[in-house]
Amino acid sequence: MSLTRLHIDTFRNIVSAQLVLGEGVNLIYGQNGSGKTSLLEAIYFLGMGRSFRSHLSQRVIQYNEEQLTLFAELNNGHQQKDKIGLRRLRNGDIQVKMNGEKVKRLSTLADSLPIQVITPESFSLLFEGPKSRRQFIDWGAFHTDPHFYQAWVNVRRILKQRNQLLKSEASYSGIQVWDKELVKYAQLVTQIRTQYIDSLNEQLKGIIEEFLPRIDVKVSFTRGWDSKTEYAQLLESQYQRDLSIGYTISGPHKADLRLRVGTMPVQDALSRGQLKLLVCALRIAQGKLLKQQINKSSIYLVDDLPSELDAQHRKLLLQQLHDTGAQVFVTAIEPAAIVDSLGTPVSKMFQVEHGCVTQIE
Numbered sequence: 492m493s494l495t496r497l498h499i500d501t502f503r504n505i506v507s508a509q510l511v512l513g514e515g516v517n518l519i520y521g522q523n524g525s526g527k528t529s530l531l532e533a534i535y536f537l538g539m540g541r542s543f544r545s546h547l548s549q550r551v552i553q554y555n556e557e558q559l560t561l562f563a564e565l566n567n568g569h570q571q572k573d574k575i576g577l578r579r580l581r582n583g584d585i586q587v588k589m590n591g592e593k594v595k596r597l598s599t600l601a602d603s604l605p606i607q608v609i610t611p612e613s614f615s616l617l618f619e620g621p622k623s624r625r626q627f628i629d630w631g632a633f634h635t636d637p638h639f640y641q642a643w644v645n646v647r648r649i650l651k652q653r654n655q656l657l658k659s660e661a662s663y664s665g666i667q668v669w670d671k672e673l674v675k676y677a678q679l680v681t682q683i684r685t686q687y688i689d690s691l692n693e694q695l696k697g698i699i700e701e702f703l704p705r706i707d708v709k710v711s712f713t714r715g716w717d718s719k720t721e722y723a724q725l726l727e728s729q730y731q732r733d734l735s736i737g738y739t740i741s742g743p744h745k746a747d748l749r750l751r752v753g754t755m756p757v758q759d760a761l762s763r764g765q766l767k768l769l770v771c772a773l774r775i776a777q778g779k780l781l782k783q784q785i786n787k788s789s790i791y792l793v794d795d796l797p798s799e800l801d802a803q804h805r806k807l808l809l810q811q812l813h814d815t816g817a818q819v820f821v822t823a824i825e826p827a828a829i830v831d832s833l834g835t836p837v838s839k840m841f842q843v844e845h846g847c848v849t850q851i852e
């Protein structure tokens with residue numbers, strides 16, 4: 492799966508770009524502020540309907556413009572390529588079409604475009620709260636199990652309902668009806684997540700051996716409530732506590748990943764560069780697993796790769812990315828930093844200057 496064409500209009504400082512993309516590594520280079528990250532962000536926006544830099548989507552629309560449009564052609568292995576178009580208006584409206592038909596759910600886009608982002612900020616995955624780690628787990632759960640998305644939507648819907656009842660001080664018998672449903676979907680979500688992390692760990696071993704040799708990194712999944720207690724039982728026993736604070740304390744919405752070296756959290760045991768390599772290893776493992784499990788290739792957006800990685804590790808990372816068979820978009824200020832590290836020639840090279848993107852032969 493790869494993007495073959497990309498059209499960008501009035502997205503950040505890119506006024507208009509029509510690009511023919513390569514299957515392997517696409518190198519995007521240019522000076523600070525030229526628009527490299529904006530180009531990656533446009534690809535992400537097309538796949539996710541939002542930015543990876545700002546939670547305010549209207550920020551990506553070019554100043555003084557009312558809308559942005561994105562269009563891409565996607566090679567999905569079939570004879571007929573998929574055509575995806577997205578328009579985002581300043582008033583918040585978003586219109587998405589796939590092969591001429593209106594797309595109602597953004598998850599349809601995400602399903603067609605499994606995107607992985609590696610940026611200098613990515614290692615916040617290891618430092619921030621559990622939300623970003625849950626998103627990491629759920630990226631894989633969503634792409635590898637067709638039942639996950641609906642089960643997770645149900646969990647969130649029921650939790651919202653339950654929390655409203657708790658705030659209105661409902662009796663436990665009023666809440667119990669919801670708990671039955673909640674338990675059913677919570678178990679399914681947890682089962683899919685657990686299986687996913689088990690498979691991911693298998694993939695991860697080999698990659699970590701290359702990236703962080705002789706460091707014994709352990710990744711474990713915590714489901715969001717005490718591992719010895721049934722969820723139904725827990726919901727009942729914690730009802731008074733939930734009631735006093737007005738929301739459901741425990742459950743799959745509190746799931747997390749624990750990453751350790753021996754008994755120490757990775758943040759205390761590894762250097763900044765090593766933490767970045769660990770995040771890269773996690774993301775590469777996801778891409779490899781997706782390919783292995785359902786033969787779907789990911790698209791990697793790698794921003795500012797050289798930062799804090801030495802030449803040897805840069806090379807290792809690029810080779811691993813290349814080996815996943817994925818389409819890769821990598822930015823750099825100087826193209827030599829990437830060209831010299833990549834054992835094979837880059838597929839396509841683009842120079843960005845003041846928002847203008849030119850393909851370099």
Ligand SMILES: Nc1ncnc2c1ncn2[C@@H]1O[C@H](COP(=O)(O)OP(=O)(O)OP(=O)(O)O)[C@@H](O)[C@H]1O
Nearest residue numbers: 503504523524525526527528529550551552553554
């Ligand atoms: N909504 C917008 N409309 C127009 N220009 C914008 C908008 N948002 C940001 N910009 C400008 O777009 C330019 C490109 O930013 P971008 O982050 O893509 O640069 P970059 O090439 O990645 O730079 P660096 O090498 O410093 O990371 C910046 O000068 C920024 O001020």
Ligand SMILES: [Mg+2]
Nearest residue numbers: 527528794795
């Ligand atoms: Mg940038």
